[in-house]
Amino acid sequence: MAVVTFDFDDTLTQTQWDPEWEEFQFVGPNLVMLQTLRSHLDMGDEVHIVTSRIMRVELDPPVPGSGPTISTFLREHLGDDLDRLSGVHFTSGNLKWKKLVELGSEKHFDDDPCELEALPVGIKGIRVPTLHGLE
Numbered sequence: 001m002a003v004v005t006f007d008f009d010d011t012l013t014q015t016q017w018d019p020e021w022e023e024f025q026f027v028g029p030n031l032v033m034l035q036t037l038r039s040h041l042d043m044g045d046e047v048h049i050v051t052s053r054i055m056r057v058e059l060d061p062p063v064p065g066s067g068p069t070i071s072t073f074l075r076e077h078l079g080d081d082l083d084r085l086s087g088v089h090f091t092s093g094n095l096k097w098k099k100l101v102e103l104g105s106e107k108h109f110d111d112d113p114c115e116l117e118a119l120p121v122g123i124k125g126i127r128v129p130t131l132h133g134l135e
Helices: 031-042 055-059 070-084 097-103 113-117
Strands: 003-006 013-018 023-029 046-051 087-090 107-110 124-127
Touching (some): 031 046, 031 070, 070 087, 113 124
Parallel strands (some): 003 046, 107 124
Antiparallel strands (some): 013 023
């Protein structure tokens, strides 16, 4: 059994640039990554979501266009598989590597190259493509 971690925004979700609002807008789930998460659960892996979001923001009503809260999204898109998720962790804007080390993560999925470059030896980083076209 491995410990596997997933970023949330632009990894389990997808956003696109909205020129009218001049910001990225939530457009839906990343179905490929949700299936990857489920596959790890099916293999018996310990799966965590590690996000740089701030927990207090997660508890507030979402801002229009920002997409659902993590808990709402996971209930909607994981359903019964949510019970097999080991946890959701917030780093409040800090790089995730410390939390990943604490959890014993062996593999981390993330869209952010800065997060992946900061991973210590022993954690395999998997780059997740986004809809931004900036890769």
